[in-house]
Amino acid sequence: MRTAFYISDGTAITSEVFGHALLSLFPMEFEHVTIPFVETVDKAEEVKKQINLTAKRSGEKPFVFHTFVTPETREIIDSSDAVIYNFLEHFVNPVEQELGITAKPKSHRTHSIHENSYDYRIDAVNFALANDDGSKVTDYEHADVILVGVSRSGKTPTSLYLALQYGIKAANYPFTDDDMDDVALPEFLKKHKKKLFGLTIEPLRLREIRDGRMANSKYSSSRQCRMEVREVEKLYKKERIPYINTTSFSVEEISAKIISEAGLQRYKY
Amino acid sequence: MRTAFYISDGTAITSEVFGHALLSLFPMEFEHVTIPFVETVDKAEEVKKQINLTAKRSGEKPFVFHTFVTPETREIIDSSDAVIYNFLEHFVNPVEQELGITAKPKSHRTHSIHENSYDYRIDAVNFALANDDGSKVTDYEHADVILVGVSRSGKTPTSLYLALQYGIKAANYPFTDDDMDDVALPEFLKKHKKKLFGLTIEPLRLREIRDGRMANSKYSSSRQCRMEVREVEKLYKKERIPYINTTSFSVEEISAKIISEAGLQRYKY
Numbered sequence: 418m419r420t421a422f423y424i425s426d427g428t429a430i431t432s433e434v435f436g437h438a439l440l441s442l443f444p445m446e447f448e449h450v451t452i453p454f455v456e457t458v459d460k461a462e463e464v465k466k467q468i469n470l471t472a473k474r475s476g477e478k479p480f481v482f483h484t485f486v487t488p489e490t491r492e493i494i495d496s497s498d499a500v501i502y503n504f505l506e507h508f509v510n511p512v513e514q515e516l517g518i519t520a521k522p523k524s525h526r527t528h529s530i531h532e533n534s535y536d537y538r539i540d541a542v543n544f545a546l547a548n549d550d551g552s553k554v555t556d557y558e559h560a561d562v563i564l565v566g567v568s569r570s571g572k573t574p575t576s577l578y579l580a581l582q583y584g585i586k587a588a589n590y591p592f593t594d595d596d597m598d599d600v601a602l603p604e605f606l607k608k609h610k611k612k613l614f615g616l617t618i619e620p621l622r623l624r625e626i627r628d629g630r631m632a633n634s635k636y637s638s639s640r641q642c643r644m645e646v647r648e649v650e651k652l653y654k655k656e657r658i659p660y661i662n663t664t665s666f667s668v669e670e671i672s673a674k675i676i677s678e679a680g681l682q683r684y685k686y
Numbered sequence: 687m688r689t690a691f692y693i694s695d696g697t698a699i700t701s702e703v704f705g706h707a708l709l710s711l712f713p714m715e716f717e718h719v720t721i722p723f724v725e726t727v728d729k730a731e732e733v734k735k736q737i738n739l740t741a742k743r744s745g746e747k748p749f750v751f752h753t754f755v756t757p758e759t760r761e762i763i764d765s766s767d768a769v770i771y772n773f774l775e776h777f778v779n780p781v782e783q784e785l786g787i788t789a790k791p792k793s794h795r796t797h798s799i800h801e802n803s804y805d806y807r808i809d810a811v812n813f814a815l816a817n818d819d820g821s822k823v824t825d826y827e828h829a830d831v832i833l834v835g836v837s838r839s840g841k842t843p844t845s846l847y848l849a850l851q852y853g854i855k856a857a858n859y860p861f862t863d864d865d866m867d868d869v870a871l872p873e874f875l876k877k878h879k880k881k882l883f884g885l886t887i888e889p890l891r892l893r894e895i896r897d898g899r900m901a902n903s904k905y906s907s908s909r910q911c912r913m914e915v916r917e918v919e920k921l922y923k924k925e926r927i928p929y930i931n932t933t934s935f936s937v938e939e940i941s942a943k944i945i946s947e948a949g950l951q952r953y954k955y
Contacts (some may be wrong), residue, residue, distance in 0.1 A: 419785075428942040434703040434796075438753060439777050441796050442789040451952075453942040480784075484707060500784050504773055508708050513767050515749075516688075520711040527703075527710050530937040535936060542843045546818075574811045577846055583939070667804060668850070669797040673697040673722040683720075 420448040420471050420479040424464060424494060426486060428528045429453040431474040435504050436482035447480070472498040485652040486522040499588075537584035537684035548588035549573055554605040557588055561681055563609060564589040566616035567645040568636075569626045571671060572662040575616070578668045583676065584684030592649050594641070599650045602656060614675055615653040615660030620646045622664045689717040689740050689748040693733060693763060695755060697797045698722040704773050705751030716749075724754075730762040741767040755791040806953035807851035814845040817857035823874040826857055830950055832878060833858040835885035836914040837905075838895045840932040840940060844885070848936045852945065853953030861918050863910070869917045871925060882946055884922040884929030891914045891933045 421440060423432040429451050455461050471479050481499040485491035495501055510518050545551045547553055548560065550573065551641055557563055562579070564587055572589035579585040592600060604615060620642040626636035635641055653660045659678055663671050676683060690709060692701040698720050709716055724730050740748045750768040754760035764770055778789050816822055817829065826832055831848070833841045833856055841858035861869060875882060889911040892899040896906035902918065904910055920931045928947055932940050945952060 428938045430704055430938060430942070431707040434700055435773070437709075438704075438796055439702040439774060439781060442774065442778060442791050443781065443785060443787060443813060444790050445785065445787065451946075453946055478784075480781075500780075502777060502780075504704070504777065505708060505711065507776055508713060508771060508773065512708060512712065512749075515747075516712060516714065518712060518714065521713050522711050522778075527707055529936050538937070539843055542846065546842070549815075556692050572786075573815070574808055574850065577811065578850055581843065581847055581850060625733075666808070669697045673699070673720075677720075677722055 418446055419450045419477055420450060420475065422468060422471075422479055422483075422487075422499070423449070423451045424455055424466075424481060424483040425453055426456050426485075426490060427453065429484075430528050431484050432482040435484075435557045436502070439482075439502070440480075449649075455490055455494070458489055458493065461490040465493050466498050468494075468497040472674055474500045511606070519537075527567070538581060541580035541584045541586045542577065542682075543584040544588070545576040549576065551590040553588075554590065554603075556604060557609045559586060560588040560609070560612055560628065561586045561670040562614050562675065562679055563587070563606065563612045564616060564675075565592065565606070565616055565649075565658070567592055567618070567623070567649055568621060569630070570616040571668070572616055574668045575663075575671050575675070578672045579675070579681075582672070583681075585676070590627045592645070592652075594636075594645070597645060597648050600652045602652070610656070610658075613656075613677055615649070615658045616671070617646060617650055617660055617662050619662070619664040687715055687717045687744075687868055688746055689719060689744065689750075691733075691737060691740075691748055691768070692718070692720040692752045693750060693752040693754075694722055695725050695759060696722065696753075698753075699797050700753050701751040704753075705749070705771070708751075708771070724763070727758055727762065730759040734762050734766040737763075737766040737768050764850075769778065780793070799882055807850060810849035810855045810953075812852045813855040813857070814849040818842055818845065820859040822857075823859065823872075826874060826878045826881065828855060829857040829878070830855045830883055831883050831944065831948055832856070832875065832881045832920075833883055833885060833944075834861065834875070834927070835929075836861055836887075836892070836918055838892060838899070839885040839887045840937070841885055843937045844932075844940050847941045848944070848950075851941070854945070855948055861914070861921075863905070863914070865871075866914060866917050869921045871921070879925070879927075881924075882927045883948055884918070884927045885940070886915060886919055886922070886929055886931050888931070888933040 421436055423429045423436050425432050452464055455464055460547045468479055481501050484505055566572050570593050576587040576589045579587040624639055625643040631637050661674055690705055692698045692705050694701050721733055724733055737748055748768045750770050753774055835841050837860050845856040845858045848856040892911040893908055900906050930943055934950055
């Protein structure tokens with residue numbers, strides 16, 4: 418199998434996203450190796466050896482995706498026995514010409530604590546945890562969004578993703594079996610109705626997920642799952658709460674849709 | 687201020703990472719606008735109007751970073767009054783030649799639920815929550831890593847990031863004031879010593895963070911912060927627990943370092 422290296426003097430997250438997006442266009446499997454924090458010439462030489470050994474063993478040049486800024490380390494990696502893709506290089510000149518200014522590369526530009534947004538994100542994580550699963554319903558005035566939905570419809574991972582990636586304060590509140598006789602918005606949600614965003618899910622998929630946690634229970638029965646989803650969707654429609662069906666979406670996709678549809682302000686770019 | 691658009695038929699995360707990495711090389715502020723899920727010709731036409739309006743109002747062509755796959759929508763965006771950067775386009779040909787196969791673009795290639803790693807990640811989030819802050823110490827055999835450290839040294843956000851981004855099951859356990867007379871590893875940690883990874887932090891920064899939560903308490907006093915950090919670092923050295931100082935690192939950087947130093951297996955690329 419061909420090996421793809423993602424290398425950087427920082428986290429290598431940019432190289433990974435870039436390389437992964439590119440390779441995902443090809444119907445082929447790769448062996449992925451990430452090497453972050455290649456900050457010294459010694460470390461770069463060591464990585465070069467590893468790349469060359471991989472080339473020798475496999476008889477195929479590995480792919481190397483990198484985003485080095487300092488020339489000393491970059492040149493060492495560039496001289497290894499590999500196919501090198503440095504996507505920044507290709508685009509720096511056109512952008513310089515367009516902006517009429519010169520690039521001033523510095524290390525740890527992205528994904529570091531020096532981003533302005535950093536404290537927002539940690540605060541938002543703490544907020545999401547404190548306001549997870551209806552554990553606290555008295556602090557919704559500080560929420561940017563309040564996710565509602567039945568148990569296991571994706572509220573918690575989405576709240577955490579919104580917080581960690583974007584610094585958005587997301588509370589979440591579950592509608593449980595006890596609410597189902599007459600699902601209505603409790604007063605503490607009604608007060609913040611504009612912040613509500615509903616999640617829903619196919620009853621079959623919900624059953625599968627709940628079964629993994631509590632097999633053969635009422636909670637995971639087809640009947641219960643169908644009923645809860647039906648009642649909750651009825652409520653969303655009645656109260657005109659925007660909602661999305663999470664069944665076939667990842668947490669990244671759900672989050673991107675919520676940000677876009679609810680017009681949320683993000684604290685990280 | 688110049689506007690940068692990040693546009694895609696998916697989450698637009700790839701366009702954002704690409705555009706952000708490129709623009710961060712330039713000492714200049716930008717107005718950022720992300721538009722995900724541009725999946726239809728109608729939506730693309732609407733976005734084109736928005737771009738053209740921005741160009742007209744500001745008198746400057748906006749930057750557009752996109753990763754469209756379907757030609758119908760891409761051509762509409764490409765025809766707007768903007769500077770277009772499509773980084774995939776530049777690299778597809780070289781990779782095709784290198785691999786000797788043709789690219790087969792499909793939508794939602796990355797950041798979607800169709801990635802194999804998806805269930806791992808959601809399981810890992812549930813694991814991190816259930817094993818947060820020492821709330822459960824009986825399930826460490828299922829942990830990939832156990833983060834230890836004093837309160838507010840970064841354990842929880844790091845555990846959640848490792849889970850959400852990489853599907854790594856990270857438990858975390860706090861050393862508290864009660865442990866400080868004679869800091870030692872409790873039996874349930876000793877059993878899993880190889881999984882331990884320590885976090886530490888500058889006492890001054892720790893004090894600042896704790897003060898934000900509980901001002902003028904013993905917990906946030908300089909003396910207490912210095913003492914806790916000193917005792918815990920002593921323990922790391924005595925027990926040869928690998929550790930990092932989180933003071934000047936982001937959660938992305940801390941996570942990348944832990945993965946790399948602890949040799950953790952990731953479930954997402």
